[in-house]
Every structure is written in structure tokens, then in C-alpha cells.
Amino acid sequence: MGTPKAVGDPGSDMAADDTVDAVVIGAGHNGLVAANLLADAGWDVLVLEATPYVGGAVRTAELTEPGFRHDVFSAFYPLSAVSPVIRGLTLERYGLRWRHAPAVLAHVLPDDRAALLHRDLEATIASVSAFDARDGEVWRNQFDQWQRVKEPLLDALLSPFPPVRAAARLLRTLTVAEALRLARMLAMPVRALGTELYHGDGARLLLAGNALHSDLGPDATGSSVFGWLLTMLGQDVGFPVPEGGAGGLADALATRLKTRGARVECSRAVTRVLVAGGRALGVCDEHGSLIRARRAVLADVPAPTLYRELITPERLPSRLLSDLEGFQWDDATxxxxxxxxxxxxxxxxxxxxxxxxxxxxDLEGLARYSAELSSGQVPVEPMLILGQMTTTDTTRSPEGTEVAWAYTHVPQGVEWDRDRLRRFVDRMEHIVERHAPGFTGRIRRRHVLGPADMHRWQPSLVGGAINGGTAALHQQLIFRPVPGLGRADTPIDRLYLASASAHPGGAVHGAPGANAAKAALARTGLAGAAYGRLMRSAHAALYPE
Structure with a gap:
């Protein structure tokens, strides 16, 4: 790739090995979404990915035996199925096919009773009613409310902050009183919501268990957002998976992008964002090659990686770097x-x-598990989230077999040697075995990823954190990744944060990438100069020197 060049203080006339309209750092799903939207606008786009694979945490591999296709990190994608961003890309034209299990989700209690969530409303109602006959009608009313608000609500949750248009649509859908009650409901701890709405444990556990797909326990403020949202999504669209593996979603994004003339280059890590005069000019890769970006640099990397590793500190406001010290990762995995x-x-x-x-x-067990995580203890009885992949998509393994996985959260900062990790996974298997006697006898082979393994395999999963930072309220909206605008814009002109560290955070919905692309397009549009001045003024107010 040539001799490394000095990159300390590039000027606007820097000699470049390549020149494009936009460089996207990272080919995770957010980076690929951003690149697609820019390419749709006619931009010349180059995506640079440090690992050998596109997709980031959306990846499939034969981890155990040939013919057994495992989703290495993420697996089920309800938010992808409803995301206006993902739907707008019409990825079915590029090979994406969705598949569903016969039932969406089962929450198994210690006594082997189970609350089942189905896409069939009446089947779910029958399940929650088995715990208390009064709960079926409540569930129906909750789903009716979801059907009324889902489109403007999803737009509001996934749009750049503040979501003015989406919020206005939502208010046109609801009365003022209904809007206030909805806001209160979403701000509640999920256990309090379940207790307020339902009488039996079935519906309450579906809500609380889904909240724990984030790092928020049942008594955390705002955990109802995740519990209610994922539960209603499961009722509405299920928890679909791409046929053949999660990587099918990433492949469809990459295929679509290449049909637009964009380039994706893997195993090519970016080591520096080049900045001069307060503006991002391009990047330098690990080989010393300089790539000039005429219009924008978009970073699908964690915020700490962008600000601490890819930009020299003197280019950033000291207050931003100070605020970043308080950035909190979600739990390890x-x-x-x-x-x-x-x-x-x-x-x-x-x-x-x-x-x-x-x-x-049960609910008390979920609360104990969450309390142990909050206090830095490895849970004695961890809650498991388990996926039955061949049950969901028969292409995942040979006929008669099953691909399955389970994960659980553990505290950040714990040291895991191979023996400790093995014993912990044995404990996870014991939990499955007591509800499925003979399970361990059906294990042909297993593959284990501890927190450090996850980080090594996918650098964006820092310390095994899978959501790009905590989902707690103090690091959401205008507080994500640090107190600021809640937007993709950064204090450096034409540099945009496009990862799950940006609003609206983790899960595979593409919103951080889309928001970054929209910001880049706005900056270079007809009113681009005014937009740039507005963002610079806003950041100057936030980060005075």
C-alpha cells in the first residue's frame, strides 16, 4: 500500500492515495445502511472494515461442525422487520428472506409452566389468561393501543432527536391525556408496569424478560420502553430471522450497496481521522494510505474508539473528552x-x-439477577436468553438436528480464564437440562464466547457489551453518547457518529447509520452552509473552551 505518510496536520491540499465523496469507517449494519443512503443520493462511497467480514455483529459462521450455521452474535430481528430505514431499502430484492418459528417466545418458570408469545393474538391471549383469566382482555387492549401508535412511535424512537414531525404525528393519533399516559407508561420500571396492568405472572414475565434484552432490570426507570416495545413487536411481527443465517441481512445490505457503485474493503482498518481547520478531510488506514473525503466521514465505531483512538486529543473540545470519561458500557456477555x-x-x-x-x-429471580449485575457480581442463577435456530429456520442445520445458542449478561471488568468460563457455561447448560432432561446428551459440540472473545472477534463489542453503551436513561436521547444534541453530528465539521453509541442506540434497526447519512446530506445540501453554522454554534455552546 506504500510508505506510511505523516498525518499529524493535513491541509486541504493533502496528497491522497484515493478520493471519494464519503468514507464510512466500519461495515457493521449501521455503516452499510449509511453507505447505502449516501450512494442512493449519488455519492461516491468507500467503506473500510477492519475485520475480514461485513456486518459487524450481524454475522453467520459454522462455529461447531460443517453444515451447522450459527449466528455468531445477534440472531433475531424484530426491529429490522419494522424499521422504516431497513424496510425502505427493500432488501428482499437483494436476497433477504425472513423466517419465523411456530411461536415467537416462551418464558419458562422454575416449575416448567411457560408464558408463550405468538403472532396469533388469540393464542397469546390464551397463554396469558392461563395465569389469570382477567389478563387476556388487558393484553388485547394493549395490542390495540400498539396498533394505533406504532408507526409514529417507531418514527419518533428512531429519528434524529428531537423527532418533531414524528411526535406531531403521534399527538395527532392520541388525545393529550392518552399521550401523557403513554409517556408515563414508557418511563416506568417494567415490573411496576406489569403489576399495574396485569394480575398473573405470565404477561408480567413476558414484559420483564423482554426488558432484559437490554441491560435494564425490572426495577429500572424506563425499562418499560424495551419490555413493552419488544413484546408488542413480537405480537405484531414476531422475532424473524434471515433465511440461512443473520449474515443474510448483512450480505443483502452489501449487495445492494455494490449495485450502487460503492466499494467495501474488508481487512483494512482505519487508524486516524484526518482533521484540519475543524473539518474532517478523510482518513488514514493501517498501511499509511490516505483517503480524502470530499464531503463526509462517517464512523460506525463506538464513541470512545472514535474520540480517543481515531482523533488526536487536541482536535477535540476538552469538555467532550472529560464527559467521555463517564461513558458507560452495557453489561458484558x-x-x-x-x-x-x-x-x-x-x-x-x-x-x-x-x-x-x-x-x-420468576419476577423475584429476575430482580436478583439484575441486582447482582448492578453490584458487579457474577449471577448465581443467570437468566438465559436461548435461541432455537433450526426450529425457526430449517436451513440452519442437517435434517433432524438443531442449532441452538444461549447467552447471559455478566458484569463488566470480570476476569475470565478458560476454566472459569467453562464452569460458568456448564452452569448455563445445567439450567437448560433441568427443564429439558437429556439436553446435554444431545450436544454434539459447543462453542463458547466470553466477553474478551467477543471483543477480539468484533472490536465494536467492547468488553462483550452488545448494545454500544448502556440503555439507561442517563445515556439515552440527548445524553448519548455524552450530554449533547442527540444527533449524529460531532464537534468536527463533516464527521458523523454512525454507530450504536449514538442515538437511538443498540439493536439492528439501522437508525444510527441512517441518521448520520441524513446529517451528512443536510450538511452538503442547498442549505448546507447554514446547517454547518448551526451545528458549530450548538457545539460551541455545549463545549466552550
């Missing part, structure tokens, strides 16, 4: 993938129909 000789032999056969399974806590 331990994940095990199994190649099984047959389906999991659940004591409750209904559980075998669900793509996603929560094991095996």
Missing part, C-alpha cells in the same frame, strides 16, 4: 452455541415451538 443431535427435549413441549426462550426466572 457470555454466549454458547450448540450443535445438537436433535431438538431440545423440553419437559413442557410447548416451549419447543418458540424461537426465543427465556429461562427460568
Amino acid at each position: 457470555v454466549k454458547v452455541d450448540w450443535a445438537l443431535s436433535g431438538p431440545i427435549p423440553w419437559s413442557n413441549p410447548e416451549v419447543g415451538r418458540a424461537g426465543t426462550v427465556h429461562l427460568d426466572s
Whole structure:
């Protein structure tokens, strides 16, 4: 690639090895979404990815045996199915096919009873009513409310902050009183919401278990956002998966992008964003090659990586760097993938129909698990989120077999040697075994990823954090990644944060990438100069020197 060049203080006339309209750092799904939107606008786009693979945490590999296709990190994509961003890209034209399990989700209690979520409303109502006959009608009313608000609500949640147009649409849908009650509901701890709405544990556990797909426990303020949202999405669109593996979603994004003439280059890490005069001019890669960006640089990397590693400190406001010291990661993750000789032999056969399974806590158990995480303790009885992938998509493994996985959260900062990790995964398997006697006898091979493994395999999963930073209220909206604008713009002109560290955060919906692309397009549009002055003024007020 040539001899490394000095990159300390490039000027606007810097000699470049390549010149494009925009450089996107990182080919995770957000980076690919951003690149697609820029390419749709006619921009010449280059995506540079440090690993050998596109997709970031959206990836499939044969981790155990040939023919067993495992989703290495993320697996189920309800938010992808409803995201206006993902839907607008019409990825079905580029090979994406969605598949569903017979049932969406089962929450298994210690006594083997299970609350089942189905796409069939009446089937879900029957399940929650088995815990208390009064709950079926409440569930129906909740779903009716969801149907009324889902489109403007999703637009509001996924749009740049503040979501003025989406909020106005939402207010036109609801009365003022209804809007206030909805806001209160979403701000509540999910256990309080479940207790207020429902009488039996079935519906309450569906809400609380789904909230724990984030790092928020049942008593955390705002955990209802995630519990209610994921539960209603499961009722509405299910928890779909791409046929053949999660990587099918990333492949469709990359294929679409290449048809627009953009380039994606893997195994080419960016080491520096080049800045002069307060403006991003391009990047330098690990080989010393300089790539000039005429219009924008978009970074699909964690905020600490962008600001601490890719930009020299003197280019950034000292207050921003100080605020970044308080950036909080979400919990770390331990994940095990199994190649099984047959389906999991659940004591409750209904559980075998669900793509996603929560094991095996009641509400008090979920609260203990969350409290242990909050206090830095490795949970004694961790809640497991388990995926039955061949049940969901028969292409994942040979006929008669099953691909399955389970993960759980553990505290950040814990040291995991191989023996400690092995013993912890044995404990996870024991939890499955007590609800599915004979399960461990069906394990042909297993593959384990501890927090450090996740970070090494996918650098954006820092310390095994899978959501790009905590979902707690103090690091959402205008506080993500630090107190600021809640937008993709950074204090450096024409540099945009496009990762899950930006609003609206983690999950595979493409919103951070789309918001960054929209900001870049606005900056270079007809009113681009005015937009740039406005953003510079806003950042000057936030980060006075």
C-alpha cells in the first residue's frame, strides 16, 4: 500500500492515495445502511472494515461442525422487520428472506409452566389468561393501543432527536391525556408496569424478560420502553430471522450497496481521522494510505474508539473528552452455541415451538439477577436468553438436528480464564437440562464466547457489551453518547457518529447509520452552509473552551 505518510496536520491540499465523496469507517449494519443512503443520493462511497467480514455483529459462521450455521452474535430481528430505514431499502430484492418459528417466545418458570408469545393474538391471549383469566382482555387492549401508535412511535424512537414531525404525528393519533399516559407508561420500571396492568405472572414475565434484552432490570426507570416495545413487536411481527443465517441481512445490505457503485474493503482498518481547520478531510488506514473525503466521514465505531483512538486529543473540545470519561458500557456477555443431535427435549413441549426462550426466572429471580449485575457480581442463577435456530429456520442445520445458542449478561471488568468460563457455561447448560432432561446428551459440540472473545472477534463489542453503551436513561436521547444534541453530528465539521453509541442506540434497526447519512446530506445540501453554522454554534455552546 506504500510508505506510511505523516498525518499529524493535513491541509486541504493533502496528497491522497484515493478520493471519494464519503468514507464510512466500519461495515457493521449501521455503516452499510449509511453507505447505502449516501450512494442512493449519488455519492461516491468507500467503506473500510477492519475485520475480514461485513456486518459487524450481524454475522453467520459454522462455529461447531460443517453444515451447522450459527449466528455468531445477534440472531433475531424484530426491529429490522419494522424499521422504516431497513424496510425502505427493500432488501428482499437483494436476497433477504425472513423466517419465523411456530411461536415467537416462551418464558419458562422454575416449575416448567411457560408464558408463550405468538403472532396469533388469540393464542397469546390464551397463554396469558392461563395465569389469570382477567389478563387476556388487558393484553388485547394493549395490542390495540400498539396498533394505533406504532408507526409514529417507531418514527419518533428512531429519528434524529428531537423527532418533531414524528411526535406531531403521534399527538395527532392520541388525545393529550392518552399521550401523557403513554409517556408515563414508557418511563416506568417494567415490573411496576406489569403489576399495574396485569394480575398473573405470565404477561408480567413476558414484559420483564423482554426488558432484559437490554441491560435494564425490572426495577429500572424506563425499562418499560424495551419490555413493552419488544413484546408488542413480537405480537405484531414476531422475532424473524434471515433465511440461512443473520449474515443474510448483512450480505443483502452489501449487495445492494455494490449495485450502487460503492466499494467495501474488508481487512483494512482505519487508524486516524484526518482533521484540519475543524473539518474532517478523510482518513488514514493501517498501511499509511490516505483517503480524502470530499464531503463526509462517517464512523460506525463506538464513541470512545472514535474520540480517543481515531482523533488526536487536541482536535477535540476538552469538555467532550472529560464527559467521555463517564461513558458507560452495557453489561458484558457470555454466549454458547450448540450443535445438537436433535431438538431440545423440553419437559413442557410447548416451549419447543418458540424461537426465543427465556429461562427460568420468576419476577423475584429476575430482580436478583439484575441486582447482582448492578453490584458487579457474577449471577448465581443467570437468566438465559436461548435461541432455537433450526426450529425457526430449517436451513440452519442437517435434517433432524438443531442449532441452538444461549447467552447471559455478566458484569463488566470480570476476569475470565478458560476454566472459569467453562464452569460458568456448564452452569448455563445445567439450567437448560433441568427443564429439558437429556439436553446435554444431545450436544454434539459447543462453542463458547466470553466477553474478551467477543471483543477480539468484533472490536465494536467492547468488553462483550452488545448494545454500544448502556440503555439507561442517563445515556439515552440527548445524553448519548455524552450530554449533547442527540444527533449524529460531532464537534468536527463533516464527521458523523454512525454507530450504536449514538442515538437511538443498540439493536439492528439501522437508525444510527441512517441518521448520520441524513446529517451528512443536510450538511452538503442547498442549505448546507447554514446547517454547518448551526451545528458549530450548538457545539460551541455545549463545549466552550
